[in-house]
Amino acid sequence: MVSRRAVLLGAGAVVGLGASTLPPRPARRRVEPCAEWGALPPADRPVRVDRKPVRLLIHHTATENVADGSRRHAHELARFFQRLHVGHGWGDTGQHFTVTRGGVVLEGRHGSLDALLAGDRMVEGAHAFGQNRNSIGIENEGTYVDGTPPAAQWDALVWLCAVVCRQYGIPPREIHGHRDFWDGTVCPGDAFHALLPRLRAEVALA
Secondary structure, eight states, X not given: OXXXXXXXXXXXXXXXXXXXXXXXXXXXXXXXXXXXXXXXXXXXXXOEESSOOOEEEEEEOOOOOOSOOOHHHHXXXXXXXHHHHHHTTOSSOSSSEEEOTTOOEEEOSTTHHHHHXXXXXXXXXXXXXXXXXXXXXXXXXXXXSSSOXXXXXXXXXXXXXXXXXXXXXXXGGGEEEGXXXXXXXXXXXXXXXXXXXXXXXXXXXX
């Protein structure tokens, strides 16, 4: 049996009898931890919340919808947002996880992945006023006021949301947009927000 740590971190390989006669397996999805993308130490120590989150909040970065789906670009993006958010006084990257347009899944805030692996706690985020101690923030690269996420990003988001929901026992109906809890933002954009019912349905089936 493959452990949940192996699934989230991509450790190990799945091998079976006659594997050489089977078609290639799709690349295993994984969450890349902060240390892997070159995160700086957080300016403030992550605040541990000793209870499970009750919902997921979906965000968009409101950045350019670039065509570069590489890991190098993903790591540059993660470092950019950490610097930006620390500059805002948030101590570290605000969101718990980031999904790039190329489908790369990254830990954002230090401690988020370990807490997810444990499944019984979270770290306080800085992604949505009034929701930082009870919700997991997932940032999606791009601007989705009109356009929608590319397939690679969407598929990775469905996978990540399904993992988070299973680990914490969160029902998929508790996947919401940032704007559902703050009327001062359009995040995650009109087009993306309209896809949230589909996201909930696909996560429920994942």
